[in-house]
Amino acid sequence: MRVSLSLRAARAFNDGCATALDSAELRTAIAKAQRASTTKRKLRQPKAERKAAKAEETSAIRDAVMARSRGRCECGCGQVLGQFGDGQLDHFWGRAKAPQSTQNCWMLAETCHRLKTLNKPSAESWLRDFIRHCERHSLLAEVVKARARLAFVLARKGEAP
Numbered sequence: 001m002r003v004s005l006s007l008r009a010a011r012a013f014n015d016g017c018a019t020a021l022d023s024a025e026l027r028t029a030i031a032k033a034q035r036a037s038t039t040k041r042k043l044r045q046p047k048a049e050r051k052a053a054k055a056e057e058t059s060a061i062r063d064a065v066m067a068r069s070r071g072r073c074e075c076g077c078g079q080v081l082g083q084f085g086d087g088q089l090d091h092f093w094g095r096a097k098a099p100q101s102t103q104n105c106w107m108l109a110e111t112c113h114r115l116k117t118l119n120k121p122s123a124e125s126w127l128r129d130f131i132r133h134c135e136r137h138s139l140l141a142e143v144v145k146a147r148a149r150l151a152f153v154l155a156r157k158g159e160a161p
């Protein structure tokens with residue numbers, strides 16, 4: 001917890017003579033410290049709880065996305081996903097880049113997931129596959145985002161979309 005004190009207050013604390021502070025200044029500093037500690041405690045769950053909640057969220061998204069896939073790789077290759085875990089949940093934009101949702105996650109066959117992670121054959125081709133997938137399922141916000149990203153990637157290469 002960090003609380004900023006006035007320079008005079010900080011000096012007084014350092015000198016071990018907080019009594020030198022006028023009482024208004026001291027009250028302000030204490031009130032500030034209390035506000036800071038209670039808001040933080042209210043906002044932040046313990047790490048283990050946050051981790052468990054996240055795992056639960058991912059699991060629910062995986063179930064929903066698997067159901068949407070109807071057992072086929074969602075990249076459009078048509079591969080049938082086996083029953084025993086060879087459908088893999090891919091966070092299209094990456095786990096850290098966008099809050100996970102059924103809109104930005106899709107179910108990929110293990111082989112496709114590996115290629116996508118390596119950006120093979122190219123980032124553009126994966127963006128185009130993702131756009132087609134999102135259009136099939138009317139995930140319009142993702143379509144807009146992916147088209148913008150595609151335009152950016154192509155502009156960087158000096159090509160028109």
Ligand SMILES: [Zn+2]
Nearest residue numbers: 073075077112
């Ligand atoms: Zn595929």
